[in-house]
Amino acid sequence: MGLFFNKESKEIPRPKGRVISLLNQKGGVGKTTMAFNVAHALSHQGKKVLCLDMDPQANLSLLCSQGVSLESDKNIFHLLLNSVRELKPLHTPVVFTEVVVRNEKIDLLPSGEELSGFELSVAGVSSPRQLILKRFLEKSNILNFYDYVVIDGPPTLGLLVVNILCATDGLLVPFRPDEFSRKGVDHLYEVLENIEDMGITQTPKVLAHIPNLVDYRRKQEGVDLEKIVNGLQERFGEPKVVDPFYNRASIVRSQAEKKSVFEFKGKEFNKLQGQFEHIAGLIEDWRQEGLQQ
Ligand SMILES: Nc1ncnc2c1ncn2[C@@H]1O[C@H](COP(=O)(O)OP(=O)(O)O)[C@@H](O)[C@H]1O
Ligand SMILES: [Mg+2]
Numbered sequence: 239m240g241l242f243f244n245k246e247s248k249e250i251p252r253p254k255g256r257v258i259s260l261l262n263q264k265g266g267v268g269k270t271t272m273a274f275n276v277a278h279a280l281s282h283q284g285k286k287v288l289c290l291d292m293d294p295q296a297n298l299s300l301l302c303s304q305g306v307s308l309e310s311d312k313n314i315f316h317l318l319l320n321s322v323r324e325l326k327p328l329h330t331p332v333v334f335t336e337v338v339v340r341n342e343k344i345d346l347l348p349s350g351e352e353l354s355g356f357e358l359s360v361a362g363v364s365s366p367r368q369l370i371l372k373r374f375l376e377k378s379n380i381l382n383f384y385d386y387v388v389i390d391g392p393p394t395l396g397l398l399v400v401n402i403l404c405a406t407d408g409l410l411v412p413f414r415p416d417e418f419s420r421k422g423v424d425h426l427y428e429v430l431e432n433i434e435d436m437g438i439t440q441t442p443k444v445l446a447h448i449p450n451l452v453d454y455r456r457k458q459e460g461v462d463l464e465k466i467v468n469g470l471q472e473r474f475g476e477p478k479v480v481d482p483f484y485n486r487a488s489i490v491r492s493q494a495e496k497k498s499v500f501e502f503k504g505k506e507f508n509k510l511q512g513q514f515e516h517i518a519g520l521i522e523d524w525r526q527e528g529l530q531q
Contacts, residue, residue: 255381258388259406259442265393266420268412268450270297271489272517273390275510276410276500281343285385288338290314291349292371292402298390299348301496303339313339313350315359321374324363334378345384347516350465355399367397372405386521393422395429403433406442407528408521413452415463422528423466427473428470431442436464444474446520449482480517 258276260269273289281287291314299313300527316332319325320509339346360367380387391402403409412428413419447470453459463482470477483489488506492499499510 250360250429250501253379253381254525254529255384256386256407256521256528257375257381258386258406258408258410258445258521259391259402260389260410260412261391261399261402262290262411262413262419262422263393263399263425264413264419265396267414267422268448269293270301271493272410272412272448272450273388273472274301274493275498275500275514276517276521277344277386277388278500279511279514280386280388280521281374282500282515283518283522285518285522286383287344288347288380288384288387289344290347290387290389291388292353292398293392294351294354296351296390296391299350301348301493302341302344303348311350313348313352314383315350315352315356317347317378318356318370318374319359321377322360322363322365322370324365325360334380353392353398355527356401360397366438368400368404368436372509373440375405377452385525386501397423399426400433403430404439408445408524409442410448410517411444412444412448413466414451415449415459415466417462417469420466420469421461423470426497443524444478445524446517447477447479448517449479451485453485456460480520481513483510483513 260273262269277287277289289298289302312332314337316329317334317337319329320332337347339348360370375381375387389402389406392398411423413423430441449463452463467477467479470479486506488510489499490501492502499507499514
């Protein structure tokens with residue numbers, strides 16, 4: 239409990255850090271927005287946070303690189319390939335410190351479009367391809383240095399997402415109250431069940447579903463949201479759905495300035511800060527519970 243064995247069978251304590259991922263197969267539901275602001279909420283509560291961008295579109299990398307240029311042409315793709323023994327000789331060596339972008343508040347492991355070639359690049363390796371990210375995080379000891387690694391996922395369901403799920407401790411699932419987004423959630427859970435069936439790793443804990451971009455003026459959305467929540471209830475018993483995030487111009491405005499909602503004042507921002515702090519609180523309570531076991 240709280241311990242695992244390394245190759246020499248010596249007991250080493252499980253790191254205190256946890257991996258949190260934002261996933262939904264559907265694009266435009268707020269994965270990046272939530273990853274960015276939840277990371278800042280955790281940082282506000284004094285936690286050391288690393289944002290890990292696993293979307294080849296690199297939106298989170300852009301948001302997190304305020305005032306810092308992404309000088310290095312190396313990103314998480316190169317770190318991952320370098321972490322696979324069979325592939326290492328084929329690539330220029332690169333280490334964590336060359337790739338990480340250190341910011342005042344949170345650090346970033348950026349993504350790049352190369353990441354879209356991840357599946358092909360690792361197609362021939364004989365080690366478990368689903369566990370490349372997990373093994374990389376373990377080998378580089380990241381969870382001993384950060385309280386949280388917050389992963390922003392791509393809007394797909396391929397090997398990248400399987401890698402993310404296998405490396406994740408706690409999952410946050412943003413969705414829009416519409417049919418496509420609900421299907422995205424369903425597909426995600428099918429993949430999760432497949433991983434569970436493979437039995438290669440612990441499956442992540444679903445910490446919360448986050449309704450986002452809700453338009454309170456549209457009655458139909460309230461009806462759809464209720465349907466989705468009921469569906470989740472049937473599936474999980476407890477659906478763990480946090481208060482909805484409404485469609486807010488203030489979110490768009492903060493992102494245009496590459497800032498989190500915590501850097502603004504005003505009624506709307508206060509409300510948003512409270513919502514993100516609530517999610518950060520849920521995450522930290524769950525981590526503390528795990529640490530005490
Ligand atoms: N609650 C919200 N209110 C207004 N705009 C939002 C909200 N959440 C996200 N957005 C905007 O919607 C777009 C899609 O969000 P994003 O986080 O990039 O989704 P994803 O990462 O799932 O593709 C972005 O332009 C973002 O600024
Ligand atoms: Mg995104």
